[in-house]
Amino acid sequence: MSEKYLIGVDASNHSRAALAWGLERARHRGASVELIHIADDSFLSESVAFLSEAQVASEQMLANEIDYATNTLGFTGNITGTAVVGHPIAEIELASKHADLLVLGAHSGSKFAGSIFGTRAVKIAAVAHCPVAVIPAEQTEAGTGIVVGVDGSESSKLALAFAAEEASLRSQPLIAVYAWMPPLTPGLEYLWSEELVTAQQAAAEEAIAIAVAGLASRYPDLEVQREIVQAPPVTALLQVAAKADMLVVGSRGRGGISRLLLGSVSHGVLSQLPCTTVVTRAE
Structure with a gap:
Protein backbone atom coordinates (compact mmCIF):
# COMPACT_ATOMS: atom_id res chain seq x y z
CA MET A 1 0.00 0.00 0.00
CA SER A 2 1.45 3.37 -1.03
CA GLU A 3 2.09 6.20 1.38
CA LYS A 4 -0.22 9.18 1.71
CA TYR A 5 1.08 12.72 2.18
CA LEU A 6 -1.07 15.49 3.64
CA ILE A 7 0.06 18.97 2.55
CA GLY A 8 -1.29 22.21 4.01
CA VAL A 9 -1.91 24.93 1.41
CA ASP A 10 -2.97 28.58 1.42
CA ALA A 11 -1.41 29.93 -1.84
CA SER A 12 1.34 31.85 0.01
CA ASN A 13 4.96 31.52 -1.01
CA HIS A 14 5.55 29.63 2.22
CA SER A 15 2.93 26.97 1.60
CA ARG A 16 3.94 26.64 -2.04
CA ALA A 17 7.51 25.88 -0.99
CA ALA A 18 6.05 23.07 1.13
CA LEU A 19 3.79 21.98 -1.73
CA ALA A 20 6.71 21.73 -4.15
CA TRP A 21 8.76 19.74 -1.63
CA GLY A 22 5.91 17.39 -0.80
CA LEU A 23 5.00 16.74 -4.43
CA GLU A 24 8.61 16.04 -5.38
CA ARG A 25 8.90 13.55 -2.56
CA ALA A 26 5.57 11.95 -3.50
CA ARG A 27 6.73 11.66 -7.11
CA HIS A 28 9.84 9.74 -6.08
CA ARG A 29 8.06 7.55 -3.51
CA GLY A 30 4.91 6.87 -5.53
CA ALA A 31 2.81 8.38 -2.72
CA SER A 32 -0.69 9.77 -3.05
CA VAL A 33 -1.27 13.39 -2.01
CA GLU A 34 -4.09 15.15 -0.20
CA LEU A 35 -4.04 18.93 -0.07
CA ILE A 36 -5.90 20.58 2.79
CA HIS A 37 -6.99 24.19 3.14
CA ILE A 38 -8.62 25.40 6.34
CA ALA A 39 -10.53 28.64 6.65
CA ASP A 40 -9.89 29.63 10.25
CA ASP A 41 -13.25 30.32 11.86
CA SER A 42 -11.77 31.90 14.99
CA PHE A 43 -12.70 35.42 13.86
CA LEU A 44 -15.67 34.61 11.66
CA SER A 45 -19.29 35.36 12.43
CA GLU A 46 -21.19 32.25 13.48
CA SER A 47 -24.05 33.07 11.12
CA VAL A 48 -24.85 30.47 8.49
CA ALA A 49 -24.29 32.98 5.71
CA PHE A 50 -20.76 33.89 6.80
CA LEU A 51 -19.72 30.27 7.35
CA SER A 52 -21.17 29.25 3.99
CA GLU A 53 -19.24 32.03 2.29
CA ALA A 54 -16.05 30.94 4.04
CA GLN A 55 -16.57 27.36 2.87
CA VAL A 56 -16.98 28.51 -0.74
CA ALA A 57 -13.81 30.60 -0.50
CA SER A 58 -11.93 27.65 1.02
CA GLU A 59 -13.05 25.36 -1.77
CA GLN A 60 -11.98 27.88 -4.40
CA MET A 61 -8.57 28.25 -2.76
CA LEU A 62 -8.17 24.47 -2.74
CA ALA A 63 -9.18 24.18 -6.39
CA ASN A 64 -6.59 26.80 -7.33
CA GLU A 65 -3.85 24.95 -5.46
CA ILE A 66 -4.72 21.60 -7.05
CA ASP A 67 -4.54 23.34 -10.44
CA TYR A 68 -1.16 24.84 -9.48
CA ALA A 69 0.11 21.43 -8.39
CA THR A 70 -0.94 19.66 -11.58
CA ASN A 71 -0.52 22.31 -14.28
CA THR A 72 2.32 24.46 -12.94
CA LEU A 73 4.34 21.93 -10.95
CA GLY A 74 3.41 19.07 -13.28
CA PHE A 75 2.40 16.54 -10.63
CA THR A 76 0.77 13.55 -12.33
CA GLY A 77 0.21 11.30 -9.32
CA ASN A 78 -2.94 10.71 -7.34
CA ILE A 79 -4.00 14.03 -5.78
CA THR A 80 -7.14 14.95 -3.85
CA GLY A 81 -8.16 17.85 -1.66
CA THR A 82 -10.12 18.81 1.42
CA ALA A 83 -11.50 22.28 2.16
CA VAL A 84 -12.98 22.97 5.58
CA VAL A 85 -13.96 25.80 7.89
CA GLY A 86 -12.75 25.30 11.43
CA HIS A 87 -9.83 25.53 13.82
CA PRO A 88 -6.59 24.75 11.93
CA ILE A 89 -4.90 22.76 14.70
CA ALA A 90 -7.95 20.61 15.43
CA GLU A 91 -8.74 20.00 11.77
CA ILE A 92 -5.18 19.02 10.84
CA GLU A 93 -4.83 16.78 13.88
CA LEU A 94 -7.92 14.91 12.72
CA ALA A 95 -6.73 14.68 9.11
CA SER A 96 -3.25 13.51 10.17
CA LYS A 97 -4.73 10.29 11.55
CA HIS A 98 -5.00 9.06 7.97
CA ALA A 99 -1.62 10.27 6.66
CA ASP A 100 1.92 8.90 6.64
CA LEU A 101 3.51 12.36 6.50
CA LEU A 102 2.20 15.88 7.10
CA VAL A 103 3.97 18.66 5.18
CA LEU A 104 3.74 22.31 6.27
CA GLY A 105 5.38 25.53 5.22
CA ALA A 106 6.89 27.77 7.88
CA HIS A 107 8.28 31.24 8.27
CA SER A 108 8.93 33.80 10.97
CA GLY A 109 9.00 37.53 11.40
CA SER A 110 6.28 38.26 8.86
CA LYS A 111 2.68 39.39 8.91
CA PHE A 112 1.68 35.74 8.62
CA ALA A 113 3.18 34.83 12.01
CA GLY A 114 0.64 32.81 13.95
CA SER A 115 -0.99 31.38 10.85
CA ILE A 116 -1.28 27.67 10.20
CA PHE A 117 2.09 27.82 8.46
CA GLY A 118 3.81 30.07 11.01
CA THR A 119 4.02 29.60 14.74
CA ARG A 120 1.09 27.19 14.65
CA ALA A 121 3.35 24.69 12.88
CA VAL A 122 4.94 24.07 16.28
CA LYS A 123 1.58 23.30 17.86
CA ILE A 124 0.51 21.13 14.94
CA ALA A 125 3.72 19.13 15.20
CA ALA A 126 2.82 18.50 18.85
CA VAL A 127 -0.60 17.02 18.12
CA ALA A 128 -0.17 15.33 14.73
CA HIS A 129 -0.54 11.56 14.54
CA CYS A 130 2.19 11.14 11.91
CA PRO A 131 5.64 12.61 11.23
CA VAL A 132 5.57 16.32 10.36
CA ALA A 133 7.90 17.90 7.81
CA VAL A 134 8.27 21.67 8.16
CA ILE A 135 9.73 23.35 5.08
CA PRO A 136 11.54 26.73 5.15
CA ALA A 137 10.05 29.30 2.81
CA GLU A 138 13.43 30.26 1.41
CA GLN A 139 16.06 27.59 1.07
CA THR A 140 19.53 28.30 -0.19
CA GLU A 141 21.43 25.69 -2.16
CA ALA A 142 20.68 22.17 -1.04
CA GLY A 143 22.80 20.93 1.83
CA THR A 144 24.21 17.46 2.37
CA GLY A 145 23.39 14.86 4.97
Missing part, protein backbone atom coordinates in the same frame (compact mmCIF):
# COMPACT_ATOMS: atom_id res chain seq x y z
CA ILE A 146 20.45 13.83 7.12
CA VAL A 147 21.06 15.04 10.67
CA VAL A 148 19.40 13.37 13.63
CA GLY A 149 19.63 14.00 17.34
CA VAL A 150 20.24 10.94 19.52
CA ASP A 151 20.08 10.65 23.30
CA GLY A 152 19.04 7.06 23.94
CA SER A 153 15.34 7.87 24.51
CA GLU A 154 12.56 6.00 22.73
CA SER A 155 11.61 9.14 20.82
CA SER A 156 15.16 9.59 19.54
CA LYS A 157 15.28 5.93 18.47
CA LEU A 158 12.22 6.51 16.31
CA ALA A 159 13.81 9.65 14.86
CA LEU A 160 17.00 7.73 14.12
CA ALA A 161 15.07 4.98 12.31
CA PHE A 162 13.31 7.58 10.14
CA ALA A 163 16.55 9.45 9.43
CA ALA A 164 18.50 6.28 8.56
CA GLU A 165 15.88 5.17 6.03
CA GLU A 166 15.74 8.67 4.58
CA ALA A 167 19.53 8.84 4.24
CA SER A 168 19.66 5.40 2.64
CA LEU A 169 16.96 6.21 0.09
CA ARG A 170 18.63 9.51 -0.78
CA SER A 171 22.16 8.08 -0.82
CA GLN A 172 23.21 10.73 1.67
CA PRO A 173 25.27 10.40 4.84
CA LEU A 174 23.48 9.98 8.14
CA ILE A 175 24.85 12.43 10.71
CA ALA A 176 24.05 11.34 14.27
CA VAL A 177 24.47 14.15 16.80
CA TYR A 178 24.93 13.68 20.53
CA ALA A 179 25.05 16.82 22.64
CA TRP A 180 26.41 17.00 26.17
CA MET A 181 27.25 19.59 28.77
CA PRO A 182 29.14 19.16 32.05
CA PRO A 183 26.78 19.39 35.05
CA LEU A 184 28.19 22.68 36.24
CA THR A 185 26.84 26.17 36.63
CA PRO A 186 27.49 28.30 33.49
CA GLY A 187 30.35 30.68 34.09
CA LEU A 188 32.28 28.21 36.24
CA GLU A 189 33.88 26.36 33.35
CA TYR A 190 37.29 27.00 34.85
CA LEU A 191 36.36 24.44 37.52
CA TRP A 192 36.13 21.64 34.98
CA SER A 193 38.73 19.00 35.56
CA GLU A 194 40.42 17.12 32.78
CA GLU A 195 39.06 13.88 34.27
CA LEU A 196 35.49 15.19 34.14
CA VAL A 197 35.73 16.23 30.50
CA THR A 198 37.37 12.92 29.54
CA ALA A 199 34.71 10.91 31.35
CA GLN A 200 31.87 12.90 29.78
CA GLN A 201 33.41 12.53 26.32
CA ALA A 202 33.79 8.77 26.79
CA ALA A 203 30.18 8.46 27.94
CA ALA A 204 29.02 10.43 24.92
CA GLU A 205 31.01 8.23 22.53
CA GLU A 206 29.55 5.11 24.11
CA ALA A 207 26.00 6.47 23.91
CA ILE A 208 26.23 7.40 20.25
CA ALA A 209 27.88 4.07 19.39
CA ILE A 210 25.01 2.19 21.03
CA ALA A 211 22.48 4.38 19.22
CA VAL A 212 23.80 3.64 15.72
CA ALA A 213 24.66 -0.02 16.37
CA GLY A 214 22.89 -2.27 13.93
CA LEU A 215 22.48 0.27 11.15
CA ALA A 216 25.36 -1.22 9.14
CA SER A 217 23.63 -4.59 8.84
CA ARG A 218 20.35 -3.03 7.74
CA TYR A 219 21.87 -0.39 5.47
CA PRO A 220 25.25 -1.77 4.34
CA ASP A 221 25.94 1.15 2.00
CA LEU A 222 24.93 3.86 4.46
CA GLU A 223 27.65 6.28 5.53
CA VAL A 224 27.23 7.08 9.23
CA GLN A 225 28.97 10.11 10.70
CA ARG A 226 29.09 10.72 14.44
CA GLU A 227 29.12 14.23 15.84
CA ILE A 228 29.65 14.72 19.57
CA VAL A 229 29.07 18.37 20.40
CA GLN A 230 29.71 20.03 23.73
CA ALA A 231 26.71 22.35 23.71
CA PRO A 232 23.01 22.38 24.64
CA PRO A 233 20.96 20.07 22.34
CA VAL A 234 19.24 22.79 20.31
CA THR A 235 22.51 24.66 19.76
CA ALA A 236 24.29 21.47 18.73
CA LEU A 237 21.59 20.43 16.25
CA LEU A 238 21.34 23.88 14.69
CA GLN A 239 25.11 24.02 14.34
CA VAL A 240 25.41 20.67 12.57
CA ALA A 241 22.23 21.07 10.50
CA ALA A 242 23.21 24.48 9.12
CA LYS A 243 24.64 22.81 6.00
CA ALA A 244 22.44 19.72 5.98
CA ASP A 245 19.62 18.66 3.69
CA MET A 246 17.31 17.58 6.51
CA LEU A 247 17.13 17.54 10.29
CA VAL A 248 15.10 14.86 12.11
CA VAL A 249 14.12 15.15 15.77
CA GLY A 250 11.92 12.99 17.95
CA SER A 251 9.04 14.17 20.09
CA ARG A 252 7.48 12.21 22.92
CA GLY A 253 3.82 11.28 22.56
CA ARG A 254 1.64 13.08 25.09
CA GLY A 255 -1.98 12.94 26.13
CA GLY A 256 -4.59 15.57 26.82
CA ILE A 257 -3.77 19.27 26.89
CA SER A 258 -0.08 18.51 27.54
CA ARG A 259 0.21 17.38 23.91
CA LEU A 260 0.60 21.06 23.04
CA LEU A 261 3.95 20.95 24.84
CA LEU A 262 6.11 19.80 21.97
CA GLY A 263 9.35 19.61 23.92
CA SER A 264 12.18 22.11 24.22
CA VAL A 265 14.43 20.55 21.56
CA SER A 266 11.77 20.08 18.88
CA HIS A 267 10.32 23.49 19.64
CA GLY A 268 13.75 25.09 19.57
CA VAL A 269 14.77 23.76 16.15
CA LEU A 270 11.36 24.49 14.60
CA SER A 271 11.54 28.05 15.86
CA GLN A 272 14.83 28.58 14.01
CA LEU A 273 14.48 25.97 11.26
CA PRO A 274 18.01 25.57 9.84
CA CYS A 275 16.72 23.36 7.00
CA THR A 276 13.80 21.07 6.22
CA THR A 277 12.95 19.56 9.61
CA VAL A 278 10.96 16.43 10.36
CA VAL A 279 9.43 15.78 13.78
CA THR A 280 8.67 12.12 14.42
CA ARG A 281 6.28 11.03 17.12
CA ALA A 282 6.23 8.22 19.64
CA GLU A 283 2.55 7.64 20.26
Whole structure:
Protein backbone atom coordinates (compact mmCIF):
# COMPACT_ATOMS: atom_id res chain seq x y z
CA MET A 1 0.00 0.00 0.00
CA SER A 2 1.45 3.37 -1.03
CA GLU A 3 2.09 6.20 1.38
CA LYS A 4 -0.22 9.18 1.71
CA TYR A 5 1.08 12.72 2.18
CA LEU A 6 -1.07 15.49 3.64
CA ILE A 7 0.06 18.97 2.55
CA GLY A 8 -1.29 22.21 4.01
CA VAL A 9 -1.91 24.93 1.41
CA ASP A 10 -2.97 28.58 1.42
CA ALA A 11 -1.41 29.93 -1.84
CA SER A 12 1.34 31.85 0.01
CA ASN A 13 4.96 31.52 -1.01
CA HIS A 14 5.55 29.63 2.22
CA SER A 15 2.93 26.97 1.60
CA ARG A 16 3.94 26.64 -2.04
CA ALA A 17 7.51 25.88 -0.99
CA ALA A 18 6.05 23.07 1.13
CA LEU A 19 3.79 21.98 -1.73
CA ALA A 20 6.71 21.73 -4.15
CA TRP A 21 8.76 19.74 -1.63
CA GLY A 22 5.91 17.39 -0.80
CA LEU A 23 5.00 16.74 -4.43
CA GLU A 24 8.61 16.04 -5.38
CA ARG A 25 8.90 13.55 -2.56
CA ALA A 26 5.57 11.95 -3.50
CA ARG A 27 6.73 11.66 -7.11
CA HIS A 28 9.84 9.74 -6.08
CA ARG A 29 8.06 7.55 -3.51
CA GLY A 30 4.91 6.87 -5.53
CA ALA A 31 2.81 8.38 -2.72
CA SER A 32 -0.69 9.77 -3.05
CA VAL A 33 -1.27 13.39 -2.01
CA GLU A 34 -4.09 15.15 -0.20
CA LEU A 35 -4.04 18.93 -0.07
CA ILE A 36 -5.90 20.58 2.79
CA HIS A 37 -6.99 24.19 3.14
CA ILE A 38 -8.62 25.40 6.34
CA ALA A 39 -10.53 28.64 6.65
CA ASP A 40 -9.89 29.63 10.25
CA ASP A 41 -13.25 30.32 11.86
CA SER A 42 -11.77 31.90 14.99
CA PHE A 43 -12.70 35.42 13.86
CA LEU A 44 -15.67 34.61 11.66
CA SER A 45 -19.29 35.36 12.43
CA GLU A 46 -21.19 32.25 13.48
CA SER A 47 -24.05 33.07 11.12
CA VAL A 48 -24.85 30.47 8.49
CA ALA A 49 -24.29 32.98 5.71
CA PHE A 50 -20.76 33.89 6.80
CA LEU A 51 -19.72 30.27 7.35
CA SER A 52 -21.17 29.25 3.99
CA GLU A 53 -19.24 32.03 2.29
CA ALA A 54 -16.05 30.94 4.04
CA GLN A 55 -16.57 27.36 2.87
CA VAL A 56 -16.98 28.51 -0.74
CA ALA A 57 -13.81 30.60 -0.50
CA SER A 58 -11.93 27.65 1.02
CA GLU A 59 -13.05 25.36 -1.77
CA GLN A 60 -11.98 27.88 -4.40
CA MET A 61 -8.57 28.25 -2.76
CA LEU A 62 -8.17 24.47 -2.74
CA ALA A 63 -9.18 24.18 -6.39
CA ASN A 64 -6.59 26.80 -7.33
CA GLU A 65 -3.85 24.95 -5.46
CA ILE A 66 -4.72 21.60 -7.05
CA ASP A 67 -4.54 23.34 -10.44
CA TYR A 68 -1.16 24.84 -9.48
CA ALA A 69 0.11 21.43 -8.39
CA THR A 70 -0.94 19.66 -11.58
CA ASN A 71 -0.52 22.31 -14.28
CA THR A 72 2.32 24.46 -12.94
CA LEU A 73 4.34 21.93 -10.95
CA GLY A 74 3.41 19.07 -13.28
CA PHE A 75 2.40 16.54 -10.63
CA THR A 76 0.77 13.55 -12.33
CA GLY A 77 0.21 11.30 -9.32
CA ASN A 78 -2.94 10.71 -7.34
CA ILE A 79 -4.00 14.03 -5.78
CA THR A 80 -7.14 14.95 -3.85
CA GLY A 81 -8.16 17.85 -1.66
CA THR A 82 -10.12 18.81 1.42
CA ALA A 83 -11.50 22.28 2.16
CA VAL A 84 -12.98 22.97 5.58
CA VAL A 85 -13.96 25.80 7.89
CA GLY A 86 -12.75 25.30 11.43
CA HIS A 87 -9.83 25.53 13.82
CA PRO A 88 -6.59 24.75 11.93
CA ILE A 89 -4.90 22.76 14.70
CA ALA A 90 -7.95 20.61 15.43
CA GLU A 91 -8.74 20.00 11.77
CA ILE A 92 -5.18 19.02 10.84
CA GLU A 93 -4.83 16.78 13.88
CA LEU A 94 -7.92 14.91 12.72
CA ALA A 95 -6.73 14.68 9.11
CA SER A 96 -3.25 13.51 10.17
CA LYS A 97 -4.73 10.29 11.55
CA HIS A 98 -5.00 9.06 7.97
CA ALA A 99 -1.62 10.27 6.66
CA ASP A 100 1.92 8.90 6.64
CA LEU A 101 3.51 12.36 6.50
CA LEU A 102 2.20 15.88 7.10
CA VAL A 103 3.97 18.66 5.18
CA LEU A 104 3.74 22.31 6.27
CA GLY A 105 5.38 25.53 5.22
CA ALA A 106 6.89 27.77 7.88
CA HIS A 107 8.28 31.24 8.27
CA SER A 108 8.93 33.80 10.97
CA GLY A 109 9.00 37.53 11.40
CA SER A 110 6.28 38.26 8.86
CA LYS A 111 2.68 39.39 8.91
CA PHE A 112 1.68 35.74 8.62
CA ALA A 113 3.18 34.83 12.01
CA GLY A 114 0.64 32.81 13.95
CA SER A 115 -0.99 31.38 10.85
CA ILE A 116 -1.28 27.67 10.20
CA PHE A 117 2.09 27.82 8.46
CA GLY A 118 3.81 30.07 11.01
CA THR A 119 4.02 29.60 14.74
CA ARG A 120 1.09 27.19 14.65
CA ALA A 121 3.35 24.69 12.88
CA VAL A 122 4.94 24.07 16.28
CA LYS A 123 1.58 23.30 17.86
CA ILE A 124 0.51 21.13 14.94
CA ALA A 125 3.72 19.13 15.20
CA ALA A 126 2.82 18.50 18.85
CA VAL A 127 -0.60 17.02 18.12
CA ALA A 128 -0.17 15.33 14.73
CA HIS A 129 -0.54 11.56 14.54
CA CYS A 130 2.19 11.14 11.91
CA PRO A 131 5.64 12.61 11.23
CA VAL A 132 5.57 16.32 10.36
CA ALA A 133 7.90 17.90 7.81
CA VAL A 134 8.27 21.67 8.16
CA ILE A 135 9.73 23.35 5.08
CA PRO A 136 11.54 26.73 5.15
CA ALA A 137 10.05 29.30 2.81
CA GLU A 138 13.43 30.26 1.41
CA GLN A 139 16.06 27.59 1.07
CA THR A 140 19.53 28.30 -0.19
CA GLU A 141 21.43 25.69 -2.16
CA ALA A 142 20.68 22.17 -1.04
CA GLY A 143 22.80 20.93 1.83
CA THR A 144 24.21 17.46 2.37
CA GLY A 145 23.39 14.86 4.97
CA ILE A 146 20.45 13.83 7.12
CA VAL A 147 21.06 15.04 10.67
CA VAL A 148 19.40 13.37 13.63
CA GLY A 149 19.63 14.00 17.34
CA VAL A 150 20.24 10.94 19.52
CA ASP A 151 20.08 10.65 23.30
CA GLY A 152 19.04 7.06 23.94
CA SER A 153 15.34 7.87 24.51
CA GLU A 154 12.56 6.00 22.73
CA SER A 155 11.61 9.14 20.82
CA SER A 156 15.16 9.59 19.54
CA LYS A 157 15.28 5.93 18.47
CA LEU A 158 12.22 6.51 16.31
CA ALA A 159 13.81 9.65 14.86
CA LEU A 160 17.00 7.73 14.12
CA ALA A 161 15.07 4.98 12.31
CA PHE A 162 13.31 7.58 10.14
CA ALA A 163 16.55 9.45 9.43
CA ALA A 164 18.50 6.28 8.56
CA GLU A 165 15.88 5.17 6.03
CA GLU A 166 15.74 8.67 4.58
CA ALA A 167 19.53 8.84 4.24
CA SER A 168 19.66 5.40 2.64
CA LEU A 169 16.96 6.21 0.09
CA ARG A 170 18.63 9.51 -0.78
CA SER A 171 22.16 8.08 -0.82
CA GLN A 172 23.21 10.73 1.67
CA PRO A 173 25.27 10.40 4.84
CA LEU A 174 23.48 9.98 8.14
CA ILE A 175 24.85 12.43 10.71
CA ALA A 176 24.05 11.34 14.27
CA VAL A 177 24.47 14.15 16.80
CA TYR A 178 24.93 13.68 20.53
CA ALA A 179 25.05 16.82 22.64
CA TRP A 180 26.41 17.00 26.17
CA MET A 181 27.25 19.59 28.77
CA PRO A 182 29.14 19.16 32.05
CA PRO A 183 26.78 19.39 35.05
CA LEU A 184 28.19 22.68 36.24
CA THR A 185 26.84 26.17 36.63
CA PRO A 186 27.49 28.30 33.49
CA GLY A 187 30.35 30.68 34.09
CA LEU A 188 32.28 28.21 36.24
CA GLU A 189 33.88 26.36 33.35
CA TYR A 190 37.29 27.00 34.85
CA LEU A 191 36.36 24.44 37.52
CA TRP A 192 36.13 21.64 34.98
CA SER A 193 38.73 19.00 35.56
CA GLU A 194 40.42 17.12 32.78
CA GLU A 195 39.06 13.88 34.27
CA LEU A 196 35.49 15.19 34.14
CA VAL A 197 35.73 16.23 30.50
CA THR A 198 37.37 12.92 29.54
CA ALA A 199 34.71 10.91 31.35
CA GLN A 200 31.87 12.90 29.78
CA GLN A 201 33.41 12.53 26.32
CA ALA A 202 33.79 8.77 26.79
CA ALA A 203 30.18 8.46 27.94
CA ALA A 204 29.02 10.43 24.92
CA GLU A 205 31.01 8.23 22.53
CA GLU A 206 29.55 5.11 24.11
CA ALA A 207 26.00 6.47 23.91
CA ILE A 208 26.23 7.40 20.25
CA ALA A 209 27.88 4.07 19.39
CA ILE A 210 25.01 2.19 21.03
CA ALA A 211 22.48 4.38 19.22
CA VAL A 212 23.80 3.64 15.72
CA ALA A 213 24.66 -0.02 16.37
CA GLY A 214 22.89 -2.27 13.93
CA LEU A 215 22.48 0.27 11.15
CA ALA A 216 25.36 -1.22 9.14
CA SER A 217 23.63 -4.59 8.84
CA ARG A 218 20.35 -3.03 7.74
CA TYR A 219 21.87 -0.39 5.47
CA PRO A 220 25.25 -1.77 4.34
CA ASP A 221 25.94 1.15 2.00
CA LEU A 222 24.93 3.86 4.46
CA GLU A 223 27.65 6.28 5.53
CA VAL A 224 27.23 7.08 9.23
CA GLN A 225 28.97 10.11 10.70
CA ARG A 226 29.09 10.72 14.44
CA GLU A 227 29.12 14.23 15.84
CA ILE A 228 29.65 14.72 19.57
CA VAL A 229 29.07 18.37 20.40
CA GLN A 230 29.71 20.03 23.73
CA ALA A 231 26.71 22.35 23.71
CA PRO A 232 23.01 22.38 24.64
CA PRO A 233 20.96 20.07 22.34
CA VAL A 234 19.24 22.79 20.31
CA THR A 235 22.51 24.66 19.76
CA ALA A 236 24.29 21.47 18.73
CA LEU A 237 21.59 20.43 16.25
CA LEU A 238 21.34 23.88 14.69
CA GLN A 239 25.11 24.02 14.34
CA VAL A 240 25.41 20.67 12.57
CA ALA A 241 22.23 21.07 10.50
CA ALA A 242 23.21 24.48 9.12
CA LYS A 243 24.64 22.81 6.00
CA ALA A 244 22.44 19.72 5.98
CA ASP A 245 19.62 18.66 3.69
CA MET A 246 17.31 17.58 6.51
CA LEU A 247 17.13 17.54 10.29
CA VAL A 248 15.10 14.86 12.11
CA VAL A 249 14.12 15.15 15.77
CA GLY A 250 11.92 12.99 17.95
CA SER A 251 9.04 14.17 20.09
CA ARG A 252 7.48 12.21 22.92
CA GLY A 253 3.82 11.28 22.56
CA ARG A 254 1.64 13.08 25.09
CA GLY A 255 -1.98 12.94 26.13
CA GLY A 256 -4.59 15.57 26.82
CA ILE A 257 -3.77 19.27 26.89
CA SER A 258 -0.08 18.51 27.54
CA ARG A 259 0.21 17.38 23.91
CA LEU A 260 0.60 21.06 23.04
CA LEU A 261 3.95 20.95 24.84
CA LEU A 262 6.11 19.80 21.97
CA GLY A 263 9.35 19.61 23.92
CA SER A 264 12.18 22.11 24.22
CA VAL A 265 14.43 20.55 21.56
CA SER A 266 11.77 20.08 18.88
CA HIS A 267 10.32 23.49 19.64
CA GLY A 268 13.75 25.09 19.57
CA VAL A 269 14.77 23.76 16.15
CA LEU A 270 11.36 24.49 14.60
CA SER A 271 11.54 28.05 15.86
CA GLN A 272 14.83 28.58 14.01
CA LEU A 273 14.48 25.97 11.26
CA PRO A 274 18.01 25.57 9.84
CA CYS A 275 16.72 23.36 7.00
CA THR A 276 13.80 21.07 6.22
CA THR A 277 12.95 19.56 9.61
CA VAL A 278 10.96 16.43 10.36
CA VAL A 279 9.43 15.78 13.78
CA THR A 280 8.67 12.12 14.42
CA ARG A 281 6.28 11.03 17.12
CA ALA A 282 6.23 8.22 19.64
CA GLU A 283 2.55 7.64 20.26
